[in-house]
Amino acid sequence: MTGAAAPRRRGRPARTGAGEGPGARERILKAARTEFAERGYDKTTVRGIAKAADVDPALVHHYFGTKDEVFAAAIEVSFEPAMVIPEILGQGAEGIGERLARFFIGVWENPATRAPLLAILRSALTHEAAAKVLRSFVLRRLLERIAGDLDVPDPKFRAELAASHMIGIAILRYVIQVEPLASADPEEIVAMVAPTLQRYLTEA
Amino acid sequence: MTGAAAPRRRGRPARTGAGEGPGARERILKAARTEFAERGYDKTTVRGIAKAADVDPALVHHYFGTKDEVFAAAIEVSFEPAMVIPEILGQGAEGIGERLARFFIGVWENPATRAPLLAILRSALTHEAAAKVLRSFVLRRLLERIAGDLDVPDPKFRAELAASHMIGIAILRYVIQVEPLASADPEEIVAMVAPTLQRYLTEA
Numbered sequence: 460m461t462g463a464a465a466p467r468r469r470g471r472p473a474r475t476g477a478g479e480g481p482g483a484r485e486r487i488l489k490a491a492r493t494e495f496a497e498r499g500y501d502k503t504t505v506r507g508i509a510k511a512a513d514v515d516p517a518l519v520h521h522y523f524g525t526k527d528e529v530f531a532a533a534i535e536v537s538f539e540p541a542m543v544i545p546e547i548l549g550q551g552a553e554g555i556g557e558r559l560a561r562f563f564i565g566v567w568e569n570p571a572t573r574a575p576l577l578a579i580l581r582s583a584l585t586h587e588a589a590a591k592v593l594r595s596f597v598l599r600r601l602l603e604r605i606a607g608d609l610d611v612p613d614p615k616f617r618a619e620l621a622a623s624h625m626i627g628i629a630i631l632r633y634v635i636q637v638e639p640l641a642s643a644d645p646e647e648i649v650a651m652v653a654p655t656l657q658r659y660l661t662e663a
Numbered sequence: 664m665t666g667a668a669a670p671r672r673r674g675r676p677a678r679t680g681a682g683e684g685p686g687a688r689e690r691i692l693k694a695a696r697t698e699f700a701e702r703g704y705d706k707t708t709v710r711g712i713a714k715a716a717d718v719d720p721a722l723v724h725h726y727f728g729t730k731d732e733v734f735a736a737a738i739e740v741s742f743e744p745a746m747v748i749p750e751i752l753g754q755g756a757e758g759i760g761e762r763l764a765r766f767f768i769g770v771w772e773n774p775a776t777r778a779p780l781l782a783i784l785r786s787a788l789t790h791e792a793a794a795k796v797l798r799s800f801v802l803r804r805l806l807e808r809i810a811g812d813l814d815v816p817d818p819k820f821r822a823e824l825a826a827s828h829m830i831g832i833a834i835l836r837y838v839i840q841v842e843p844l845a846s847a848d849p850e851e852i853v854a855m856v857a858p859t860l861q862r863y864l865t866e867a
Contacts (some may be wrong), residue, residue: 500787581788583839585703590839598841619835619844620855629833631823635787635794637802640823651824657857 464632484511485524491523491533496575500582500589507527527588529597537575540566548608548660556657560649563625567633568645577634580626609660617659624655684832688726691862695737700779704786709733722745741779742801744770752812752864753832760861764853767829771837772849781838784830791833813864821863828859 461626490512495504505526509516547558566572582589602622606614630649632640640648694716698707709730713720727733749761770776786793806826810818832852836844844852 460812504719582811584785584788584834594839594841598839599799600842613843616843616847616851619841620832620852622827623677623831624837625831625858626834627825627827627829630784630830631827635802636800637798637806637823639817639820640827643820647820648824651821651863654862658858659855662677 481512483512484520487514487519487522487529488533488536491529492536492575495530495533495582496578500530503530503608527592530582530589531592534575534593534597535580537579538601539574541601542604544601545604545608548605549635552610552661554657555660556655557653559621559656559660560625560652561645564628565643567615567625567629569615573629575631577629580630606610608610610660611663619660621656624652626654675801685723687716687718691723691726691733692737692740696740696779697734699737699786700782701824703782704734704790707734722864731796734793735796736788738779738783738797741776741783742805745774745805746808746850748805749812750807752809756814756865758861758865761853761857763864764829764856765826765849768832768852769848771829771833772841775835777833781833784834815863815865815867825863827859828856832856 470608473584485552487508491503491508494511503526505519506516508529509519519529523532544559544562547562548555550558567577579589579593581634583593584590602615602618605618611616611617630638632643632648691712694708695712698715702711706842707730709723710720712733716723723733726735748763748766751766752759770780783793783797787797788794797799801821806822809822813821815821821830832844834842836847836852
């Protein structure tokens with residue numbers, strides 16, 4: 460989704476040579492993800508992202524706009540795994556709870572996908588601006604896609620209840636690390652949670 | 664639980680007059696709750712708490728010890744509502760999911776109890792020291808009490824799954840504020856969540 464370089468806008472300042480060129484956009488996004496994950500929303504600046512990406516700050520503004528817009532673009536990539544959820548839902552109602560629970564646990568078990576998601580959650584919990592970006596850009600679009608595939612009353616409400624459970628498990632298991640949940644076999648969690656998701660997403 | 668003044672320890676420095684006296688301990692706790700809630704774990708200092716409570720920092724150390732120990736004492740008070748959970752569980756298996764769901768939503772709906780819990784959650788999500796205090800002091804004791812009343816396999820695991828769902832709902836509803844969950848009638852949430860808690864806490 461973010462793989463293609465954006466077309467250059469008219470009226471952009473002339474080439475400065477400050478790190479511009481093919482791949483600059485990708486480099487900025489990568490730097491933004493690292494900066495937001497490591498420093499948190501508050502302490503991350505467009506200047507800092509530009510420095511880490513070895514480009515001019517004007518180029519960050521050119522490609523993405525404000526800090527909030529860089530944040531939205533950076534976290535969107537972290538939600539890419541979630542974009543397969545409609546596909547999981549599309550496989551039919553039978554076993555949907557189990558497939559979804561296993562998918563979520565898999566995303567959280569993988570440190571490469573867990574780290575940026577936890578960073579986003581931390582930012583959203585501590586900064587209203589970050590919460591707003593998550594709510595208005597990413598979650599809304601994702602939840603709308605999921606809800607569109609559900610055949611239940613209040614599909615968005617149901618999708619949110621399912622999501623809330625998986626988020627809460629991630630927090631207790633990976634962040635606060637309460638036992639025995641922190642050391643439980645992923646399949647044990649899937650076995651308990653699957654019927655819950657199944658009910659939320661399929662039962663009227 | 665924290666209402667009674669602690670007995671004075673031997674060998675404490677002589678009275679300095681710096682805000683000491685009846686109620687100093689309570690004043691320190693109250694100041695600690697406010698400081699941790701408003702500044703977060705990281706930026707709160709024993710010195711800052713002492714200043715807000717109008718006592719000498721030595722008195723804070725005397726009553727509570729380290730910053731972590733002040734944090735534990737401060738958050739313990741916020742978990743007081745949770746201490747009635749064993750009572751809720753004691754009323755028997757029938758309808759336990761509904762009673763518990765309604766209780767949790769009630770705690771989160773009340774700004775006076777919600778604010779300190781969210782502050783604790785924020786601190787635990789952003790600082791390992793705070794997560795450790797929450798995990799080792801408060802949650803462990805609370806979960807042990809709850810698990811002791813459950814007649815299911817892995818009662819602590821079950822209690823944690825139930826808790827994870829309620830924490831996730833609180834985050835999506837009150838912090839990230841996704842719709843329609845953010846504006847849903849509390850009873851609508853109770854109706855959906857009650858069977859989930861019922862299953863976790865009572866079904867083998």
